[in-house]
Amino acid sequence: MDRELSKIFALLARGFSYPEEDNSSDAFFGAVKEVAKALDIPCNSLSYTEPELREAYTLLFINEPRGRWAPPFSSVYLGGEGILMAKGQDEARNFYLEAGLEPAVSSEPEDFLPTELHFISKLIENDKEEILSRFLKEHLLKWFPRFYNRLKALEPHPYYLLLAEMTWKLLNMISQEVIDETT
Amino acid sequence: MKRRNFLKLSASACAALAALELGDRPVFKAAYAKARQAKTSLPGSLGAKETPSVCEMCFWRCPIVGKVKEGKLVKIEGNPKSPANGPRVCARGNSGVQLLYDPDRIKYPLKRTGARGEGKWARISWDEALDEVAHNLIKVKEKYGPHALAYFDHGASAEFMRDIFKTLGTENYTNEPAFYQCVGPAALAYLMTYGYITTGTRQYVDMKHAKAMLLIGTHIGENVHVSHVREFIEGLSNGAKLVVVDPRFSAAAAKADIYLPIRPGTDTALLLAWTNFIITEGLYDKDFVERNCSGFHELKKAVKDYTLNWAAPICDLPVTDMKRAILLLAKNSPNVSIHPGRHSTWYGRGDTSRHQALAILAALFGAVGVKGGLYFPTPVKKGHLSFGCAEEEPETPKKSLSEDYYPFASTFGSPTSKIIQATRTGKPYPVKLWGINGVNIIQTIPNPYQTMEAIKKLDFIFCEEILPTETAIWSDIVLPGATYLERYDTVYTYDLLTPYLTVRQPVVKPMFETKSSFWIARELAKRAGLKCFNYNNEVEFIEEELKGAGLTLKSLNEKGGIVTYKANPYRDPKKLKVATEEGKIMLSIEDFADEDLDPIPKFIPTPAPPKGYVRLVYGRSPVHTFTRTMNNKWLHNEAPENHLWLNDKVAKKAGIKDGEEVVLENQDGYRSWPIKVKVTPGIRPDTAFMPHGFGSRSKLLSKAYKQGASDQFMITEYEDDPFMGASSHRTNFIRIVKAGRVIDLPELCPPPKEIPRFSAKKTRTGGK
Ligand code: SF4
Numbered sequence: 001m002d003r004e005l006s007k008i009f010a011l012l013a014r015g016f017s018y019p020e021e022d023n024s025s026d027a028f029f030g031a032v033k034e035v036a037k038a039l040d041i042p043c044n045s046l047s048y049t050e051p052e053l054r055e056a057y058t059l060l061f062i063n064e065p066r067g068r069w070a071p072p073f074s075s076v077y078l079g080g081e082g083i084l085m086a087k088g089q090d091e092a093r094n095f096y097l098e099a100g101l102e103p104a105v106s107s108e109p110e111d112f113l114p115t116e117l118h119f120i121s122k123l124i125e126n127d128k129e130e131i132l133s134r135f136l137k138e139h140l141l142k143w144f145p146r147f148y149n150r151l152k153a154l155e156p157h158p159y160y161l162l163l164a165e166m167t168w169k170l171l172n173m174i175s176q177e178v179i180d181e182t183t
Numbered sequence: 184m185k186r187r188n189f190l191k192l193s194a195s196a197c198a199a200l201a202a203l204e205l206g207d208r209p210v211f212k213a214a215y216a217k218a219r220q221a222k223t224s225l226p227g228s229l230g231a232k233e234t235p236s237v238c239e240m241c242f243w244r245c246p247i248v249g250k251v252k253e254g255k256l257v258k259i260e261g262n263p264k265s266p267a268n269g270p271r272v273c274a275r276g277n278s279g280v281q282l283l284y285d286p287d288r289i290k291y292p293l294k295r296t297g298a299r300g301e302g303k304w305a306r307i308s309w310d311e312a313l314d315e316v317a318h319n320l321i322k323v324k325e326k327y328g329p330h331a332l333a334y335f336d337h338g339a340s341a342e343f344m345r346d347i348f349k350t351l352g353t354e355n356y357t358n359e360p361a362f363y364q365c366v367g368p369a370a371l372a373y374l375m376t377y378g379y380i381t382t383g384t385r386q387y388v389d390m391k392h393a394k395a396m397l398l399i400g401t402h403i404g405e406n407v408h409v410s411h412v413r414e415f416i417e418g419l420s421n422g423a424k425l426v427v428v429d430p431r432f433s434a435a436a437a438k439a440d441i442y443l444p445i446r447p448g449t450d451t452a453l454l455l456a457w458t459n460f461i462i463t464e465g466l467y468d469k470d471f472v473e474r475n476c477s478g479f480h481e482l483k484k485a486v487k488d489y490t491l492n493w494a495a496p497i498c499d500l501p502v503t504d505m506k507r508a509i510l511l512l513a514k515n516s517p518n519v520s521i522h523p524g525r526h527s528t529w530y531g532r533g534d535t536s537r538h539q540a541l542a543i544l545a546a547l548f549g550a551v552g553v554k555g556g557l558y559f560p561t562p563v564k565k566g567h568l569s570f571g572c573a574e575e576e577p578e579t580p581k582k583s584l585s586e587d588y589y590p591f592a593s594t595f596g597s598p599t600s601k602i603i604q605a606t607r608t609g610k611p612y613p614v615k616l617w618g619i620n621g622v623n624i625i626q627t628i629p630n631p632y633q634t635m636e637a638i639k640k641l642d643f644i645f646c647e648e649i650l651p652t653e654t655a656i657w658s659d660i661v662l663p664g665a666t667y668l669e670r671y672d673t674v675y676t677y678d679l680l681t682p683y684l685t686v687r688q689p690v691v692k693p694m695f696e697t698k699s700s701f702w703i704a705r706e707l708a709k710r711a712g713l714k715c716f717n718y719n720n721e722v723e724f725i726e727e728e729l730k731g732a733g734l735t736l737k738s739l740n741e742k743g744g745i746v747t748y749k750a751n752p753y754r755d756p757k758k759l760k761v762a763t764e765e766g767k768i769m770l771s772i773e774d775f776a777d778e779d780l781d782p783i784p785k786f787i788p789t790p791a792p793p794k795g796y797v798r799l800v801y802g803r804s805p806v807h808t809f810t811r812t813m814n815n816k817w818l819h820n821e822a823p824e825n826h827l828w829l830n831d832k833v834a835k836k837a838g839i840k841d842g843e844e845v846v847l848e849n850q851d852g853y854r855s856w857p858i859k860v861k862v863t864p865g866i867r868p869d870t871a872f873m874p875h876g877f878g879s880r881s882k883l884l885s886k887a888y889k890q891g892a893s894d895q896f897m898i899t900e901y902e903d904d905p906f907m908g909a910s911s912h913r914t915n916f917i918r919i920v921k922a923g924r925v926i927d928l929p930e931l932c933p934p935p936k937e938i939p940r941f942s943a944k945k946t947r948t949g950g951k
Contacts, residue, residue, distance in 0.1 A: 004192055007200045014205050018291075018306060022205060031203050034196035054305045055296050062290055062306055063651050063883050071286045083816060084284040084694070085255050093253065102214035107290075107696045118210040173189045 002124050008035055008170065009121035013114040015163045016061075016072060019053040036162060039169050043162050056157035070151040072113035077143035084109050091139045092116060099123060099131050113147070116140055117167065120174075133178045141175060144168070228258035235262050235744020237675055237687040239667035240275035240282070241808040242338060242361075242384060243408040244675055246683070246745050247272060247279075249668060249690025256280050256668060256691050264743040266681035267410035274806040276409070278817040282649070282666055283694065287814055287885055289648050289655065289663040290695035299638060302656035302883055309696065309706075312660050316618075317710035319643040320351060323616040329353045330580045331615040333602045337361045337622035340664075340672050343704035343716070344620050344647065346572035350713050354577050354585060355614065357596035360627045364599065367909035369527035371591055372538035375772045378762030381542070381557055382523035385679060386411065389752065390418040390522070393555035395515035397426045397508075398522050399450050399541065404434035405874075406525075406803040410679070423555075424515065426508045428453065430800065431828065431872050432865030441508045446499040446932070447798050447870055447913060448530055448789035454540035455786055456494035457509045459486040461547055466513040468549030475759045476546055478771025478783070485771075485783040496935040497788070499867075516548035518555030531902030531911030536784035539772070543784070546768045552754030561750045563676035563684050566731025568724050572708075572715040582611035589908035590778040598908030599628050600901070606637035619646040620664075620700070625653035626810045626876070626893060629901035629910050632853070647703055650814055651883035663697040665689075670699035671721035674728040682748040684732055686725055686739060780906055789914065790941035791934035795927030796850060796916035797833070797871045801894040804874040813879055813887035824891030826861040828872040834862040836929045839919060846920040847892065850941065851899045854920065858892035868931035871917055916941060 011031055014023040022028065029046035036043045058064075061072050074088030092111040096102055096119060103110045120140075123132040148168050152161065192200075231250035238245045238259070246262035259279050261271040292312035297303025323331050329352035336345055336359055348356035362370070366383050373381035381387050390396055391414040403415045419425060419438060427439035428450060436442045445453060461467045462483050472479050491502045498505070512519050521544050527534050550556030579586070584601040586593040606614040617638070625631045631653075638644055638657050645660040655661045672687040693699070701721050708715040718724040722736065729735055732746070739746065760766045776782040792798050806821045807813060827847065829839065839845065841862035847855040856878050866872055878893030897917060901910040919926045934940065 004197060004200055005190065007203070008190075010205055011200065011203065013210070027199070027203060031196075031199040034193065034199045038190055038192050038196050051305065055303070058293070058296075058304050058306045063287065063293070063302070063304060073286065075284075076286050081816060082286070083281060084286050086284070089255065090253075096211070097214050100214050101211040104209040104212045106210070107694075109694070115210060122211055170190075177189060 002127075005174070006121045006124040009117050009124065011035065012163060012167050012170070013117035013121065016114045016117065018057055019050050021050070024048065024050045024053050032163070032166075036166055039166055041162065041165055041169065046159065048159055053157075053159065056160065060151070060154065060156050060160055068154050070147055070154060070156075072147065073109055074111040074113075074116065074139070074143045075109065077146045088139075088143060092119075095119070095131060095135045095139060099126070099128055129178055136171065136175045137179055141171065144171060228252070231257055234688060234690040235685065235740065236690055237667065237672070237685055238272060238276045238279065239338065239687070240279055240812060241408065243411070244677075245272055245276060245409050246685045247276060248744070251690055254691065256283055261409070262685070262743065262745055264745045264747075265685075266683060266747050267677060267679070268413070271409055273407045273409050274821060275407075275808055275812055275815075275818060278812070278815050279666070279668055281815045281817050282812075283668050283691070285650065285814060285816070287650060287883060288694065288697075289651055289661055290697065291663060292696065293661040293663075295659045299644075299659070300635065300657050302651065302881070304661065309698070312662060313703075313706050313710050315660055316645050316662070317707055319616060319645075320347075320711050323642055324351055327613050327615050328580075329577065330355060331613055332618070333358060333597070333606070333614050333616070334618045334620070335360060335599065335622055335624050336620045339675075340670070340700035341620035341622075341647075343701050344618065344707070346570055346715055347704060347708050347711065347713060348618065349577060350573040350708070350715050351711070352573070352577045354579055354583060355597045355602055356577065358599045358602050359596060360599055360622050360624060362595045363909045364528055364627055364629070364912065365526045367528060367595065367907055368534035368904050369524050369538040370595075371907050372535050373523055373542050375763070375774060376539060376542040376546070376769050377551070377557070379560065382525055386523055386525060387558050387560060387679065387752070388520045388522050389555050389558050389680065390414045390423070390520045391421075391680065392518065393418045393423045393515075393520040394518040395424040395426070395512050396520040396522060397428070397512055398435050399428045399454075399524060400529075401522050401524050402429065402433035402435050402802050405805050407805045410681070414680070418520070423520075424511050426511060430867045430870045431802075432863075433802070434805075441504065441511060443498075443500050443504055443508060444867055446497070446867070446934070447800060448791075448938075449494075449498045449786075451533055451537045451540050451784055452489065452494045452497045452786045453500070453505065454537065454544060455486050455489040455784060456491050456505065458482070458540065458544060458547065459489045460491060460506070460509055461513055462486065467547035468517060471517070471549030471756050472547060475551075475756065475761075475768055476770050477765050477767040478769060481771040482543065482783055485785075489786065497786075497937055499932055512548070517550045517553045519545075519548055519550045520555055521545035521548065521550055521557070523557070528904070528909040528911060529913040530789040531904055531914060533787040533789065534904045534909065534911070535906040536781060536787070540784040543770050546770060549756060551768065552752075552756065552759055554753065558680070558752035559754065560678035561682045561748065561752060562678055563682050563748055564732055565674050565676060565684065566728040568673070568727060569717065570715060571717040572713070580612060584611070585908075589903070589906060590780070591907040595907065598903065598910070600903055600910045601908060603628065603633055603637045606640055607633065615642040617641055617644045619644070619654055619658070621647070623652040623654045623810045625657065626879070626895045629895070629898045629912060631896055632899065647700065649697075651881055652810065653879070653881045656881055656883065662703055663695065664703070665693040665697040665699050669693040669697060671701070671725060674725055674732075680750050680752055682750050683745050684734075684748070685745040686729070686736070688744075775906070788938040791938045792869055792916045792930075793850060793941050794930060796918045797869050797928050798913065799847075799849070799894065799897055799915050799917045800870055800872050800913050801875040802872065804876065807874070807876050809876040810879060810887070811876075813876055813890070814884040816886060819886045819890070822874075825858065825874040825877040827858050827892075828861050828863055828866045830866050830868040830870075830931070831862050831864045832931055833868045833928055834860065837919065837926050839921065839926070843921070847897055847917040848920050848925060849897045849899060850916045853897065853899055855892040855897055856889060
């Protein structure tokens with residue numbers, strides 16, 4: 001089960017990354033759909049073109065003309081300043097280092113949602129339950145709900161809403177289990 | 184982990200996941216660093232790695248150090264080794280951190296997917312973005328000829344891309360709004376009088392050692408350039424007397440010994456009356472003038488009718504005050520700072536003459552090359568760069584947008600107003616592609632409505648930008664530029680009283696996919712098939728420049744990132760030789776006469792406000808640099824919105840209270856966004872003032888959007904300076920709309936007969 005769960009977080013991490021060939025393929029959508037089903041989240045057929053998702057992604061997560069976007073970086077939600085590379089970045093980085101990991105070269109700040117989701121995938125893969133428990137409780141669950149609420153309020157593209165709903169549900173499930181277990 | 188039973192995955196789900204290939208990009212690697220122990224780590228910026236660099240929150244370029252901890256910029260300070268600013272930076276300099284980490288930044292190359300101006304984009308790759316720009320550059324050039332390309336730029340880093348436009352052969356390779364909307368008239372006046380640009384980016388005026396100073400409309404303190412403000416304050420603390428001429432009681436006026444609240448548009452009348460006064464009273468420096476100036480007799484004759492009595496009703500100033508002020512300056516000559524001004528595109532006609540009159544006044548006082556006066560730059564030697572781009576000036580078209588309209592424009596590029604006109608009308612030739620770099624043209628050039636109309640007519644428009652400004656949202660392709668904290672630029676030298684050499688270098692690695700201006704220009708040139716940019720990267724050419732100064736990047740950094748030199752600002756008045764053709768200071772400029780322009784300034788009145796309106800003037804907020812800093816969180820917190828300064832007596836009669844929110848309507852019927860009124864006796868009854876740069880219209884700037892009102896959107900009427908084509912910014916008038924009702928403002932100081940009244944072409948009313 002852990003192997004699958006780890007893969008599911010890797011899947012969500014890729015889902016929240018900019019659409020490219022591998023994460024806008026039928027196989028990818030198929031896997032998203034199966035996981036949604038397992039999570040009891042209704043979803044119709046997922047068939048989107050890469051350009052469609054690219055525009056939707058840019059509007060939601062990069063820059064949006066009405067100023068209605070949901071920055072996928074924890075620092076924007078933590079620490080009160082609303083800027084990048086703030087408290088969220090420090091927290092995330094410290095957790096990564098504690099787990100003996102460091103983000104590979106990437107153009108985004110390290111507290112990018114896909115990076116954090118990928119980190120969970122790694123923790124599950126490497127059986128680092130205690131760090132996972134703290135990472136969720138002390139960091140991710142402090143900001144993800146705010147990101148999720150902000151996203152929902154934007155009436156976003158249904159695909160990204162689905163990914164967010166899946167993430168939220170999964171985080172709740174896993175946190176109940178790991179936080180209960182380790183506290 | 185063992186107990187993942189909360190999720191029941193079907194066999195098909197397991198199969199789908201197992202079959203999934205999630206690319207092969209590694210997201211994590213094994214860490215070398217250790218997690219920071221909260222207890223052992225030093226607080227704040229202590230223990231940070233320090234990198235010397237150069238600020239670009241404005242264009243004064245103070246040397247700074249960036250303090251970085253774990254790859255994150257935590258603080259910016261002045262470079263303590265800098266003789267100009269030392270460890271100090273201004274509020275904006277401090278706030279660079281907030282520009283770097285602003286989530287609203289342009290992060291990736293973007294391609295427009297909605298209509299121009301809508302701001303709908305999709306992220307694209309650098310390859311696609313650069314290919315598209317290069318393809319359009321070539322296509323437009325082939326279809327309409329090279330001059331159909333136009334480039335608007337600001338700042339040293341924008342100069343790389345300028346080379347591309349120049350190499351492509353357009354005469355419109357630089358249309359710097361910084362020149363045509365700001366320093367142009369003053370720069371030209373001083374260049375022609377003294378042979379060097381006494382005021383442009385820098386002002387070579389020795390306020391620190393002055394015994395008296397004159398500021399005309401210059402509001403130092405609200406306009407903050409660290410070393411300049413410090414020299415001003417040092418001068419005052421050394422006991423210098425100060426005369427301030429300004430329709431508004433500015434921060435500088437608050438420190439003045441004599442404050443002259445002049446009628447806007449009449450400064451030249453005052454200056455010419457003063458010139459005549461010191462000549463007739465024999466208060467000028469005869470020796471200096473005889474030895475070093477040319478054209479004195481012509482000057483004397485030309486100004487003879489400008490008396491203080493004549494000027495009094497025009498300037499709306501008492502003769503006694505005008506006399507007191509000029510006597511104070513004369514008494515302290517030659518150690519007087521006749522400040523040359525900076526932003527000088529005020530009224531169109533007469534702007535060059537006003538600064539020429541200031542330049543003449545300084546010369547008559549002999550306040551040139553002496554302590555306290557205007558002084559000469561001390562050039563700092565560095566290596567010469569040869570990028571291999573076109574060195575020759577492009578061939579001029581049959582009818583040039585530059586020199587065929589304004590005889591002195593071509594030295595500085597093509598006037599922005601002419602580019603916009605040609606784009607709108609296709610005359611004298613079509614302009615079909617704009618490149619924009621480092622300047623938010625919609626909030627900089629008068630009549631943004633015309634600018635937007637022009638953009639709609641273009642085949643293609645692209646920009647390099649840091650933030651999603653109005654200009655970005657009108658662009659087809661947006662190239663994400665790195666901030667000054669993430670890139671190298673060329674070597675910077677400072678040739679004022681405390682000369683130094685320093686270099687801008689990255690203090691952190693670029694965020695997202697942003698790139699340096701040099702990288703972008705070089706890639707673009709390659710794709711457009713241009714032979715340009717012989718260097719592979721910035722470090723290569725920086726080393727070459729440093730070699731000329733006997734340095735390397737390493738040795739410079741070992742010295743703290745800066746080396747200083749001895750200044751040579753003063754001259755023996757008996758041996759003065761200036762860089763004009765005659766070697767003399769030109770009190771009468773024959774080159775102007777050759778072009779049927781006045782060789783000696785004349786007073787040309789600018790029309791007075793129509794009944795019911797007051798003149799709109801604007802200025803700087805001390806914590807902002809135009810629109811560039813409006814989205815910066817810290818600066819936004821300091822000054823989130825602007826206020827309209829309105830005279831207290833006018834406000835009372837019009838029934839407007841302090842703090843009330845109103846809308847402005849200009850003489851053409853255009854309305855502003857809501858703005859609060861600051862009721863004050865500190866402004867003349869015929870004038871209203873607002874700080875510039877507010878009221879952003881880009882919704883992508885989450886902090887700046889709709890905060891206060893934009894002066895630029897009230898400036899729809901402009902006139903070009905006949906010498907070099909700069910466009911006027913103070914030729915617009917406003918009245919007030921309160922709760923939907925239009926309020927005409929009472930006229931408390933009517934203009935004398937010498938000043939005609941502005942007549943609107945056709946005054947429209949109601950909602951634009
Ligand atoms: S004056 Fe302020 S903003 Fe301008 S360069 Fe200096 S520190 Fe930076």
